[in-house]
Amino acid sequence: MKNNISNLIFVGRTKRRRRYILVTSFLALIAFALSWTMLMLGNTIYPVQDVVRVLLGEEVQGASFAVGTIRFPRMVAGVFAGFAFGVGGHIFQTMLRNPLANPNVIGITAGSSAAAVFCIIVLQASNMVVSIASVFGGLATVIVIFLLSKGSSFSIGRLILIGIGIQAMLNAVISYLLLIGKHHDIPTAMRWLSGSLNGANMENLSPLIITVLLFTPIIMALGKQLDMLELGEQAATSLGVDTNKTRLALIVSSVLIISLATASTGPIAFVAFLSGPIAKRLVGVGFSTIIPAGLVGIILVLASDLIGQFAFVARYPVGVITGILGAPYLIYLLIRINRKGDL
Template sequence: MALETLESPSETTKSEAATVVRTVRRRVRRRHLLVLVAIGALWLGLFAARVLLGDFTVTIPDFFRILFGADIPVATFEVMESKLPRAVMATLAGLAFGASGAVFQSMLRNPLASPDVIGVTMGSSAAAVVAMTVFGMDGLPLALVAILGGLAVACAVLFLSGSKGAATYRMILVGIGLAAALQSVIQWVFTTTDVYKAQDAMVWLTGSLNSVTWSEILRVTVTVAILLPVVAAMSPRLQMLELGDDAAQGLGVRATQTRALLMGAVVLMIAITTSVVGPISFVALLAGPIARRLNGGRPSIPIAALVGACIVVAADYVGAYLFGASNLPVGVVTGIAGAPFLLWLLIASRRTIKDG
């Protein structure tokens, strides 16, 4: 009897602790689901506005009639050749860039980390610019060259960072250095190539959805549909990497291999998307911190992907209609919005370091 009396408080404490853990987990899942639904609803509203509103308004019944094959003069052309392709491509590009930014920021444990900062996007861009201006490539060959350029930079960053420094500021510094060198290559190409080719490449470099085709949309759709679920499925391992390589190893996660697999999948997704729409700036940098704050400080690749989609769709609408007759490329709008956000992140990071 005495033993039972001594053991019962311990059992009660364990039961209470288990109940608290289950309650917290339910709250976390509930918040994650609510945020996901809310961001999904916001994206749907922005998508509808991009397709239906603007300088030529289309009613919802007419949109569905056009979608199912009806030929309505002017409206059919506006929807199928301009509004809908841009909205779909903006969504796909936002999903790809938003998810990739969240992966890099979690993997490197730094809110300033993104494919833009690490130099992966610049690797794809430099390779694509050389292919466009020097060799006259486009379509699938251009996409393959962009993939090779992004993968080459990613491998160089991993190799030059060292096995113990891959998750520290060293990786970011190496990426910044490589990005600066590649930017110089692009500038050199612009000064030596034909002025018309350089102009086309410059428009592409700003990030634009103006001339996307359904074949390009199909290519990016297949890429995102395959790689985004793969990256999302590896999210639990990614959260363990945030604890540090030693802790991740102790939990049974091979840090180096996991980081290489994640980077390979993300770089492939970024490179194929960049080969179509160009390097749309700051989307990858913006989406991750916004998603983390909405999710109560926890990383979420699906939420970051949807946030990225919202950013690009909204930026495309703003660039197309809110600056008068000037049709600004989507990359210009995201750059204008992203620069103040980057400064805020830098100030916040500095404050955190001082407080620590």
Template sequence: MNQTNDEKSVALRASFKRAVMVIVSLFILALVLLYIDIIFGDSLYSFTDVMDVIASRAPSGITFVIGELRLPRALTAFACGALFGMAGASFQRLLHNPLASPDIIGITEGANTAAVFGIVVLGISGLELSAFAIVGGLTTAIVVALLTFHHGFAPQRLVLVGIAIGAMLNAIGSWMLIRADQWDIQSASRWLTGSLADSDWTYVIITMITLAIGLIAVMPLSRQLDMLRLGDDVAAGLGVKVGLSRAAIVIIAVLMLSIATSAVGPIAFVSFLAGPIAVRLIHSGSSAIATSGLVGSCLVLGSDVIAQHATGTQFPVGVVTSVIGGPVLVVLMYFSMRKESQL
């Protein structure tokens, strides 16, 4: 018995060390990508230039390029990538499906349809459009919750209701785009693809505050997420308030996803891939919420660097994540099926 306990203790220490090493490595990678995203462009700037801008010592030209264009864009990419990753991992753990996506329960479609309505019908943009998208995402989440949780929580019912609501909202959005003029179609298409082009310090403040609140709120719930995968009865026996914990996780994840989507649009595959990649990196059965957030930041920052500098033409960041996400999804599904076949 003592030998078994010692083996478990060694395994836990090794798992903890690996998790810490992965988190530190991902954080360093995110900082490197953040720095690259700031200094590269039509003009190449140094670390000293960036520090001078932060200290308000740089010339006005450099201050504008770095302080008003590149730095807000890079920080928004970091924050929104983390929000997408954390929200995706939370939903995947809640639905007991590592290859599930929060998009399938209709929240992103609700934000998208509200944004298209705001652009095409109301002619709004900027913060007004972002607020409208947040309201659309939250309203959709409430509708899905009312239709799903009436007779208790069932992941399969949540997915089916979400797919149905999402399909209906996509049809409404497509109908509005068909009737829109070409300028509104261009604006809506750029937003629906996922773009960092409109990032400014207001979005940085909003997304960073949301990220801080999300971390503070989600991290204490991550252990309860891990227990919920054992089943409601077992989790309740371990002291988890099942209904309250599940509702709190859903509310926090919906807020993170809605606010990130309102800032940069629905950047494809980030919520979908961040969780599975994080779990494979740390080799743990935990929910890996923080690790998923860092993976999401790295995905968005890296994709933004590619979108801006890999070719002579700049692309919306959502185009790059879509191109990268497809092959990565195939690889993850291959390893998942291989693991299941070995059990």
């Protein structure tokens, strides 16, 4: 009897592992294909061999500028920002056990955006200052939300409602800054707020790339503890998880990568909101969905950018397309949660 149960457990785990590997590999393949598509497509379509030659440092007439200077930084921005939004959103949704508890909805992205817009319009600061302010804005917003939601006991529903209120307040601040801004600064701020990969360059992307590469291993190392936090505070503690330290490390890591992604590309709407649920649905249970969520984020950003560039007569920023994709899901989720009485 015991042997039969052990065999069933082993078979089930093997199937789940096989599904995880297949899904993750498939998502990585799609992300890779979209990356190459972004490098090849534009006003002029370049073949794969020309793109490879440019990436290897050869001088190819026309392609060197189009691919090396414009398309490659745009693709890198989409990859790293998409991964950061996907992973960061998944962490908050899993840790707080609610699909609404993501950076877009609870105001973290709005905090980064308000700080960045203040630097653009009022201080007329450099891109580096905007990036630093965006990070501190996101961290400050997280601290305020958690302090206000603490009360006598921690409540996820209270945190989400306070976060939504903070987001509304910060959006009002952003609107005021746009109202008092100088005419030549407003287009820059509006383009940034829409969430766009336009104008990306490798120099400005360096902080985002370094931060994602540094903190992703830390987040992955805490993957098991993150899954235990999803079981609840008492269950995680009984399993030996230091919930306070784990939550702090995950919050700091995710806010840093999200804030720098926001500073680099603007607040690309709903990528953090959609990536985690899609990844969980595809991967299933039993294995961490951190990397799949990041890959889904990359796919959403790159695919939406391609749609915005080539599917319509006019060209639209990537944030407009992701907003169109994410808004119906947000409405559906709010209706479902309201029926269950979770808020």
